[in-house]
Amino acid sequence: MTLPHKDRFEIPEGVIYLDGNSLGPLPKGAAARAGEVIASEWGQQLIRAWNTADWISLPARVGDRIAGLIGAPAGSVATGDTLSIKVYQALAAALKMNPDRRVILSDAGNFPSDLYMAQGLIGTIDKGYELRTPAPTDVAQAITDEVAVVMLTHVDYRSGRLHDMKAITEKAHSVGAVMIWDLAHSAGAVPLDVAGSNAEFAVGCTYKYLNGGPGAPAFIYARPDIVETVEPALSGWMGHDAPFAMELGYRPAMSTERLRVGTPPIVQLSILDAALDAWDGVDMDDLRAASIALCDTFIAEVEARCPELTLASPRSGTERGSQVSFAFAHGYEVVQALIDRGVIGDFRAPEIMRFGFTPLYIDTADVVGAAKILEEVVKGELWRDPKYQTKSKVT
Numbered sequence: 001m002t003l004p005h006k007d008r009f010e011i012p013e014g015v016i017y018l019d020g021n022s023l024g025p026l027p028k029g030a031a032a033r034a035g036e037v038i039a040s041e042w043g044q045q046l047i048r049a050w051n052t053a054d055w056i057s058l059p060a061r062v063g064d065r066i067a068g069l070i071g072a073p074a075g076s077v078a079t080g081d082t083l084s085i086k087v088y089q090a091l092a093a094a095l096k097m098n099p100d101r102r103v104i105l106s107d108a109g110n111f112p113s114d115l116y117m118a119q120g121l122i123g124t125i126d127k128g129y130e131l132r133t134p135a136p137t138d139v140a141q142a143i144t145d146e147v148a149v150v151m152l153t154h155v156d157y158r159s160g161r162l163h164d165m166k167a168i169t170e171k172a173h174s175v176g177a178v179m180i181w182d183l184a185h186s187a188g189a190v191p192l193d194v195a196g197s198n199a200e201f202a203v204g205c206t207y208k209y210l211n212g213g214p215g216a217p218a219f220i221y222a223r224p225d226i227v228e229t230v231e232p233a234l235s236g237w238m239g240h241d242a243p244f245a246m247e248l249g250y251r252p253a254m255s256t257e258r259l260r261v262g263t264p265p266i267v268q269l270s271i272l273d274a275a276l277d278a279w280d281g282v283d284m285d286d287l288r289a290a291s292i293a294l295c296d297t298f299i300a301e302v303e304a305r306c307p308e309l310t311l312a313s314p315r316s317g318t319e320r321g322s323q324v325s326f327a328f329a330h331g332y333e334v335v336q337a338l339i340d341r342g343v344i345g346d347f348r349a350p351e352i353m354r355f356g357f358t359p360l361y362i363d364t365a366d367v368v369g370a371a372k373i374l375e376e377v378v379k380g381e382l383w384r385d386p387k388y389q390t391k392s393k394v395t
């Protein structure tokens, strides 16, 4: 099947959407599904819908569909909560697996929330844990036998730089460290073999390349051979072996379900379930080839048209996720001027303009069109317009 599948999405007229790495667009069928869940299931079936519409197994069903996209076996992925929560859970569980070590190793390219969650957990445990954040290129050599857990985001949210999942996991295991991968910018962006990497944990969100909508639930994978020994730090009733037995003591489910916490967000999960239909028949290797071609074209077009901008992503497609970033001192203003002209990308402080290339609905004409408009904005200094100078809360 050839890409893209623009017909599977509602993309507004006149918009070139290069921000699917931050919030995927609305997949066709998702709104109808949400409407049905609200009006018919919630509205008519009321609480019975947990059984009659099988809401109760929706988190696991959706988890299995995500598993298929990340190279994990069925039953190994739980859904719910937000990614920050899933990071916390994976990290807390990993530290328990290595009780004599005190170092959490991440990198300076990681998304702040992952680092903040680690800092919060360190404070809560209060046993002298230390978070180390070397430069992404120095991580491999910083994996020493002091390290309890290596916690990395596979694709750097700013630069798009890709870590070698298999090699780093092997290095972590060779010194006895536990490995956690954050797949926020990988799931739905690059082919993944989570099971083959042998990492203990993987986490990710579903509102980026998986198009689950704002606030869509996150996911967590635990390696099947260890899951029954994983100690859940957030021991909510939905992770209990028998939630409706209403026992006084916590007894975790004997599967990844133990990493669930509370009541699942059924409407949002239903939207995600419908959104995952957009992947039907899509081969991840074809997606990767299309992604690299789109990104390469964008780099070539922008470098030819706008020498003022500096490429802030790896030049080689195999070292990049599915995004391209350019640094420019007035990046924020340029992005606002682009958005005003229908090219939606985003800005990450201090000076990164970020463009996501999502081959499910972006084609070469979009890429060239976006580069032309970028040239107009940069060459014509259209970004100097005062209306682009005030920063919104969300950049």
Ligand SMILES: *Cc1c(COP(=O)(O)O)cnc(C)c1O
Residues within 6 Å of the ligand: 082, 083, 084, 085, 110, 111, 113, 114, 153, 157, 182, 184, 185, 205, 218
């Ligand atoms: C997007 C992203 C998050 C966001 O976490 P939420 O809890 O879903 O807001 C966290 N970590 C990484 C690496 C991300 O890219």
